[in-house]
Amino acid sequence: MNIYRNIKIVFGIALAASLASCAAGGEDQGLEYAPNMYHSVPYEPLTQITDESAGTAAEWLDENSDGHGEYYNSNPLNPHGMTMRIPPANTVKRNKNGFLPYRLPKDSLTLASRTLKNPLPNTDEVIEDGHMLYNRFCEHCHGGAGQADGLVSEKFPGVANLTGAAYKDITEGHIFHVITWGKGLMGAHGSQLSPEERWKIAKFVKTLQK
Amino acid sequence: MAQKISLKSVFLALVLLSSFLFSYSSQAQEATEEAATEAPAEGGSNAPSEVPTDEARISEGKSLFDSNCKTCHRVHEKLVGPALKNVYNRAPSIDWIVNFVHNSSKVIASGDDYANKLYKEYNQTQMTAFPSFSKDEILSILGYIKQQTDKGPEVAAAAQPAAGAGDAAQSGSAIPEGYLNAIMIGLIVVLVLILVVLLLITTVLRKYLNQRTDLDEDDAELVNAQFSLSSTVKSTPFIFIVTFLFAAIAFKVVINNLFAVGIQQGYAPKQPIAFSHKIHAGQYEIDCNYCHTGVRKSRSANIPSPNICMNCHSAVKTESPEIQKIYAAIENDKPIEWVRIHNLPDLSYFNHSQHVKVGGIECQTCHGEIQEMEVVHQEALLTMGWCIDCHRKTDVNTKGNEYYDNLVELHNAESKDALKVENIGGLECAKCHY
Numbered sequence: 001m002n003i004y005r006n007i008k009i010v011f012g013i014a015l016a017a018s019l020a021s022c023a024a025g026g027e028d029q030g031l032e033y034a035p036n037m038y039h040s041v042p043y044e045p046l047t048q049i050t051d052e053s054a055g056t057a058a059e060w061l062d063e064n065s066d067g068h069g070e071y072y073n074s075n076p077l078n079p080h081g082m083t084m085r086i087p088p089a090n091t092v093k094r095n096k097n098g099f100l101p102y103r104l105p106k107d108s109l110t111l112a113s114r115t116l117k118n119p120l121p122n123t124d125e126v127i128e129d130g131h132m133l134y135n136r137f138c139e140h141c142h143g144g145a146g147q148a149d150g151l152v153s154e155k156f157p158g159v160a161n162l163t164g165a166a167y168k169d170i171t172e173g174h175i176f177h178v179i180t181w182g183k184g185l186m187g188a189h190g191s192q193l194s195p196e197e198r199w200k201i202a203k204f205v206k207t208l209q210k
Numbered sequence: 211m212a213q214k215i216s217l218k219s220v221f222l223a224l225v226l227l228s229s230f231l232f233s234y235s236s237q238a239q240e241a242t243e244e245a246a247t248e249a250p251a252e253g254g255s256n257a258p259s260e261v262p263t264d265e266a267r268i269s270e271g272k273s274l275f276d277s278n279c280k281t282c283h284r285v286h287e288k289l290v291g292p293a294l295k296n297v298y299n300r301a302p303s304i305d306w307i308v309n310f311v312h313n314s315s316k317v318i319a320s321g322d323d324y325a326n327k328l329y330k331e332y333n334q335t336q337m338t339a340f341p342s343f344s345k346d347e348i349l350s351i352l353g354y355i356k357q358q359t360d361k362g363p364e365v366a367a368a369a370q371p372a373a374g375a376g377d378a379a380q381s382g383s384a385i386p387e388g389y390l391n392a393i394m395i396g397l398i399v400v401l402v403l404i405l406v407v408l409l410l411i412t413t414v415l416r417k418y419l420n421q422r423t424d425l426d427e428d429d430a431e432l433v434n435a436q437f438s439l440s441s442t443v444k445s446t447p448f449i450f451i452v453t454f455l456f457a458a459i460a461f462k463v464v465i466n467n468l469f470a471v472g473i474q475q476g477y478a479p480k481q482p483i484a485f486s487h488k489i490h491a492g493q494y495e496i497d498c499n500y501c502h503t504g505v506r507k508s509r510s511a512n513i514p515s516p517n518i519c520m521n522c523h524s525a526v527k528t529e530s531p532e533i534q535k536i537y538a539a540i541e542n543d544k545p546i547e548w549v550r551i552h553n554l555p556d557l558s559y560f561n562h563s564q565h566v567k568v569g570g571i572e573c574q575t576c577h578g579e580i581q582e583m584e585v586v587h588q589e590a591l592l593t594m595g596w597c598i599d600c601h602r603k604t605d606v607n608t609k610g611n612e613y614y615d616n617l618v619e620l621h622n623a624e625s626k627d628a629l630k631v632e633n634i635g636g637l638e639c640a641k642c643h644y
Contacts, residue, residue, distance in 0.1 A: 023470035024477040024588070029553075033472035040556040046510050047550055080545055136497040148281055151494045155526045157282070158290040164278040166338040184282075184335070185290060187521030192503045 039071040043083035049073040050081055095194070102195055106181040106188075109174065116173025120199050130204025133197050137189065138205075146208040158185040168209050175202035259304040262353040271354030274347055278340065285355055286363035291337060292328070295359040298352050308348050313339045472555075478587035479549040483535050492581035498573050506567040509560070513548050516540050551588050552577075558594070558642045570607040601636035605629065 024030030032038055036058050039049065055071030064070070074081035087093075092101055104112050120126050135144070143149035146162030153159040160167060179198045182188040193201070262268070275283075282290035301307050302324050310317050310325060314337040317325045329336070419425065419433045442448055490496050499505055504512035519536050527533050539546045554560050565571045573580060578589025590596060605628045608614035614629070621629045635641055 023467070024474040026476075027479055029477055029479075030474050031471050037557045038472075038553070038555040044556075046513055047553075079543075082545060136499045140494060140496045140500070147277065152496065152522060152526075155494075156522055157525060160281050161277050164281070165340055165342050166278065182521075185525055187524060188517070189521065191515070191517060192500070 036070060040073065043073065043075055045084050047073070048081065048083050095196075102176075102180055102190070104177065109177050109181075109183065112177035113171045113174030116171070116176055118172045118176070118199050118202060120196070120203060122203070126200055127204050127207055129197075130200035130202070133193070133201050134204050137193060138201065141186075146205065156185070160184075160186070162205055162208055172199070172202040172206060175205050260349075261298050261304075261356050262349055263356070264353075267350045268353045268357050270347075271350035271352070274343075274351050275354050279351065282337070285358040290335065291332060294355050297355060304349070304352070307352070308345050310337070311339075311343055311348050312341050315339070473591060473593060474551075474553060474588050475591050476587055477551055478585050479551065481549055481585075482547055484532050487580050487583045487586055495581075498580070505562045505573075507563055509562060511562045516546065551586055552592065554592060559644065560642070568607065568611070569604075571604075597642070598637060601631040604631050606631055606634060 035055065039055065040047070049071050051069070052067075052072050053069045055069035058070040073083065075083050078085055094100065104116075134142075139150055140152045141148070141150040141156060141159045142162055143153070148159040148161040148164075150159065176195075176198050178186065179193060179201060180188065180190040180195075190198075262271075279294075283292070283294050285293065285295050287293050297307065298304065301310075302322075306317070306322075306324070314325070318329050318336075416433055425433070490501075491498060498511075501514035501518050502511040503514070503518075504510050516536050516539050520540070523533050523536060536546070538544075565576075566573070576590050578587075580586065580589075606614060608618050608629060614634075617634060618629055621633055625633075630636070
């Protein structure tokens with residue numbers, strides 16, 4: 001019976017070793033090597049360690065006396081301990097092209113469509129950029145040719161057919177305003193697209209409507 | 211004197227009369243002008259106000275309906291606007307429909323009861339004006355609606371069996387689980403049967419050989435050989451094999467586990483909301499960039515904030531408990547705490563825009579077939595060796611990028627191979643570690 005006992009021992013050890021394995025999978029993040037080089041000390045966007053005891057072991061050697069474990073990485077001064085903050089009120093984001101934030105409110109659609117002019121030149125490059133952006137941000141609802149036949153439009157009611165009679169003669173300013181604020185059931189896309197990108201899309205949509 | 215006065219009064223009367231006549235005629239002219247401008251929009255008021263039934267008009271109506279009305283209306287179900295079945299009987303008149311389509315806000319402003327009731331019922335949503343439609347076109351659309359109304363809502367009924375068939379086909383391809391078990395059990399039974407048969411054959415053979423008397427001693431010993439377990443176990447070759455196997459397995463396990471330290475490949479944590487990339491990126495083909503807005507602009511690809519979810523989920527699946535979690539997050543102004551899956555150590559720097567925008571690398575190259583993942587797991591190793599390997603193999607995306615022109619020229623002067631990432635410092639330590 002010795003042979004069975006030996007086999008059992010071998011398999012037992014192998015099983016125990018694989019159970020206690022260091023590899024990740026499912027909920028298990030796996031064993032970290034040198035974790036104090038893994039976790040950021042300064043606040044990082046999109047990552048936050050809320051456990052105050054994270055990394056207490058690392059403090060045995062080098063106490064920083066902040067009352068938290070070394071890897072605790074949340075800003076207690078922000079709501080929900082978030083590491084990112086909402087920009088202060090009345091501050092303005094600027095870029096190299098001098099685009100300032102769009103200031104017309106949502107209900108000024110007619111004013112926007114009458115007064116706004118596309119600051120971008122009418123070049124192929126701009127239209128091609130607009131096409132690329134359209135495919136990323138608009139196509140899944142409005143469809144490749146603007147005919148409201150995108151895959152999402154099966155589930156989402158009220159997708160506008162951009163080539164339809166009601167939209168054929170809208171101005172680029174109108175398109176810009178609607179992308180920024182949304183209209184009807186369409187949501188506001190101002191947070192996803194910069195003003196420049198919105199103008200590019202507006203240029204491209206006009207080519208769809210020709 | 212009296213004659214003078216009468217002359218004066220006659221003159222005055224003439225002036226008054228003429229001015230009156232003139233103003234009247236100009237008014238009349240204006241009126242006819244107005245009528246002239248409105249007439250084409252009305253589409254010829256002498257067109258018959260009956261819903262057409264001939265095929266050509268209906269198919270014209272269908273194409274008009276599909277490209278203009280379908281956005282907000284269906285024939286049998288309420289969408290943004292009311293369901294349109296029977297609208298030709300329901301509305302006050304055909305002309306009322308025509309006016310409403312041309313400019314609904316004008317009809318509402320005129321104080322029309324029916325229009326105002328509709329306006330209130332649909333949360334004061336104004337119907338887009340279609341002033342370019344002629345009355346004939348609107349009648350064609352009504353013709354299509356009438357045809358569909360008469361047909362009844364069989365479209366939905368027809369769609370359901372089709373969906374059911376799809377499900378059946380799907381489960382047909384997924385069924386083998388129970389099937390496989392049956393096959394395995396069958397195989398085991400067959401193997402056991404073979405074992406029994408073999409044992410029977412050996413016993414029969416041994417009995418037969420023992421009955422024979424002409425066997426010499428060696429052969430007899432072979433036939434009646436006794437298997438001694440203890441002597442086998444104690445034999446040197448056996449001990450050697452067992453020790454070797456044990457050492458080899460232990461060594462392999464130890465090495466494997468040591469190499470897995472610090473690697474999170476396969477990490478697939480449960481997220482606070484059961485978001486499926488398979489549905490969003492796979493089934494509906496929503497571009498990754500739509501939600502991960504930073505991927506071409508910054509170091510991080512970004513986790514979308516709830517306002518981006520709401521672009522669709524303001525109307526899609528609003529009853530689902532998972533979607534309700536988004537609404538709760540917005541209501542309480544509390545961030546959704548997604549669990550980060552790809553945790554690159556702080557000691558190395560990685561930039562998404564550099565790889566995706568400049569390098570033109572697909573998301574799937576590093577993140578795997580994300581559009582097929584119900585739950586996202588870390589697909590790539592994300593080790594230094596993995597990065598370096600790609601930097602050695604990958605050509606730099608120099609096309610249409612002036613920045614690389616001089617580098618390509620210098621590189622081509624020295625080498626015949628394409629410009630790889632390693633040639634522009636992709637293997638330098640300080641490129642990622644600083």
